[in-house]
Amino acid sequence: MSLSKLRPLANLQRAGWLPGMQQQVRLQATAAATQEGVVNGAWENAKPFKDLPKIPMLDVMRKMDEMRKLGKPRYHKLFAEYMAEENITRFWFPGMGWQVFITEPEDVQTMFANDGKHPIEPGFDFFVQYRHYKKNLFPDSTGLLGSHGEEWYHARSMVQQDMMRPKSALYYVDDISEITNQFLDLMQKNRDVPDVIPFIYRWALESVGAIFLDSRIGCLNDQPAMEAQAMIECVDVCLGDPLIELSTKPPIWKIWKGADYKKFDAASERMFQITSGIIKKAQIKNKDKVYENKESMNVLAKLTEKCGPDSTIPQVMAMDALFAGIDTTGNTSAFILYLLGSNPEKQELVYKEIVEKLPPGKQLTASILNELKYPKAVVQETLRLLPVVGGFGRLTQTDMVLAGYQIPAGTKVSATIVEPMRSEKHFQNADKFIPERWIRGCPAAEAGKKSHPFACIPFSHGPRMCIGRRFAELEMHVLIIETLRRYKVKYEGPVVDLITPFINRPDGPIKVTFEPRN
Numbered sequence: 001m002s003l004s005k006l007r008p009l010a011n012l013q014r015a016g017w018l019p020g021m022q023q024q025v026r027l028q029a030t031a032a033a034t035q036e037g038v039v040n041g042a043w044e045n046a047k048p049f050k051d052l053p054k055i056p057m058l059d060v061m062r063k064m065d066e067m068r069k070l071g072k073p074r075y076h077k078l079f080a081e082y083m084a085e086e087n088i089t090r091f092w093f094p095g096m097g098w099q100v101f102i103t104e105p106e107d108v109q110t111m112f113a114n115d116g117k118h119p120i121e122p123g124f125d126f127f128v129q130y131r132h133y134k135k136n137l138f139p140d141s142t143g144l145l146g147s148h149g150e151e152w153y154h155a156r157s158m159v160q161q162d163m164m165r166p167k168s169a170l171y172y173v174d175d176i177s178e179i180t181n182q183f184l185d186l187m188q189k190n191r192d193v194p195d196v197i198p199f200i201y202r203w204a205l206e207s208v209g210a211i212f213l214d215s216r217i218g219c220l221n222d223q224p225a226m227e228a229q230a231m232i233e234c235v236d237v238c239l240g241d242p243l244i245e246l247s248t249k250p251p252i253w254k255i256w257k258g259a260d261y262k263k264f265d266a267a268s269e270r271m272f273q274i275t276s277g278i279i280k281k282a283q284i285k286n287k288d289k290v291y292e293n294k295e296s297m298n299v300l301a302k303l304t305e306k307c308g309p310d311s312t313i314p315q316v317m318a319m320d321a322l323f324a325g326i327d328t329t330g331n332t333s334a335f336i337l338y339l340l341g342s343n344p345e346k347q348e349l350v351y352k353e354i355v356e357k358l359p360p361g362k363q364l365t366a367s368i369l370n371e372l373k374y375p376k377a378v379v380q381e382t383l384r385l386l387p388v389v390g391g392f393g394r395l396t397q398t399d400m401v402l403a404g405y406q407i408p409a410g411t412k413v414s415a416t417i418v419e420p421m422r423s424e425k426h427f428q429n430a431d432k433f434i435p436e437r438w439i440r441g442c443p444a445a446e447a448g449k450k451s452h453p454f455a456c457i458p459f460s461h462g463p464r465m466c467i468g469r470r471f472a473e474l475e476m477h478v479l480i481i482e483t484l485r486r487y488k489v490k491y492e493g494p495v496v497d498l499i500t501p502f503i504n505r506p507d508g509p510i511k512v513t514f515e516p517r518n
């Protein structure tokens with residue numbers, strides 16, 4: 001069978017639907033496997049693994065191939081069909097072993113409750129292998145995307161506090177407001193573009209640069225500066241087809257370096273050189289600054305202080321942010337503009353709240369942002385309806401019972417989250433865009449169903465949850481606020497849904513128009 005036939009499966013794996021291909025599944029629970037995750041008697045009473053429903057391999061391959069040829073890979077719908085009866089299924093593929101799929105929030109909760117201290121996300125295997133192979137670039141840390149186990153834990157503990165504290169992100173309100181206004185100016189000059197996506201990626205890259213490189217790259221200039229243009233090109237390659245090909249096939253690149261590897265490697269090295277130059281300059285600039293307290297330090301200064309001046313961890317964290325923080329935040333932001341543009345009455349509610357706190361001429365501050373409820377609700381509702389990450393995987397480290405079946409330690413389990421988030425079982429009027437459902441005290445929220453706390457967790461949960469969450473949220477909140485202050489957003493095209501070439505993205509262009517408010 002040709003490798004290209006494996007691509008749809010592998011795309012699922014990269015998107016978090018199928019865990020990594022490289023690690024072999026250990027099907028049998030060994031005597032050494034702990035049972036700490038299994039409640040008394042639950043294991044004995046559960047059905048054995050061998051009775052777990054199976055997806056017929058050829059059937060799924062054929063259907064996925066058809067979807068791919070039509071350019072509409074909606075794997076979440078396909079897997080929902082296979083899980084309609086039992087909420088759990090498994091799938092075997094040569095070289096990948098058994099993959100178990102779960103979908104119910106209770107099972108997702110059980111999976112996370114047994115995550116342990118060092119959760120293993122097999123979807124990151126390509127980065128782990130690539131960065132260990134390129135030890136010259138990653139001498140003292142392969143970062144969060146590039147490690148598992150103790151090594152991951154060390155890297156995470158160095159950045160956790162400074163990245164996850166809400167105040168660390170709020171430090172950037174002014175920068176992100178300025179960047180967002182620059183993006184809006186650029187959109188005014190480019191009113192007739194057929195799709196907002198390329199522009200929103202430039203906004204996301206500029207934002208990530210401002211936060212993690214402590215520099216303005218210049219992606220939003222009419223003509224991006226040379227360094228910015230090089231970054232845009234590198235990011236295009238690094239997040240584009242070469243990465244999809246490499247991260248979704250067995251690591252033959254270690255033996256034979258094909259065109260995809262060469263392209264990815266060259267762009268990745270170039271990105272590394274550019275970021276390293278920018279970071280060095282920023283660190284020199286920061287070196288002599290005297291900070292009143294920790295709150296007055298930017299993220300790079302905090303990480304440099306914590307990891308030491310010679311550590312490469314701040315730079316590897318910036319690389320992680322460039323890989324994980326552009327198309328995720330970019331696609332979600334495009335979905336936000338689409339949903340606001342096609343729900344004008346909801347848009348007016350959001351605008352009303354914004355203009356009350358922020359009359360024209362007043363500057364957005366961290367404390368005003370904290371008071372605004374609607375922009376946060378819009379982000380959560382967008383991620384419920386159109387999540388950019390369709391699931392997350394774990395290599396289980398302890399025996400557990402999921403959906404009534406014994407799941408031995410060493411099994412790859414994927415939580416598929418799109419369908420439950422869109423299901424009437426968990427959310428009333430599930431197909432409607434109702435941001436109010438996330439606002440406590442709001443009638444729409446009170447009247448709605450109380451959803452399971454694990455029914456909508458787009459940033460995942462537990463020690464390996466998204467480390468960029470606070471920054472992504474800040475960027476998107478500011479985007480909503482600054483955009484609606486200046487414009488009415490309109491979308492009049494066809495309904496947009498998800499496709500999963502890699503990270504979930506819109507299945508068609510998003511042509512939004514920005515109509516000045518006065």
Ligand code: HEM
Nearest residue numbers: 144320321324325328329332389392459460464466468472
């Ligand atoms: C809408 C935006 C975003 C969404 C929905 C999102 C979602 C996720 C999810 C679901 C995971 C996997 C967690 C797991 O396996 O349990 C993840 C991991 C990660 N994300 Fe995000 N993300 C977003 C934006 C960002 C941004 C802006 C950054 C920039 C720093 C970022 C950096 C990372 C990193 C480094 C990881 C790996 C964490 C680790 O392994 O410790 N993400 N993200």
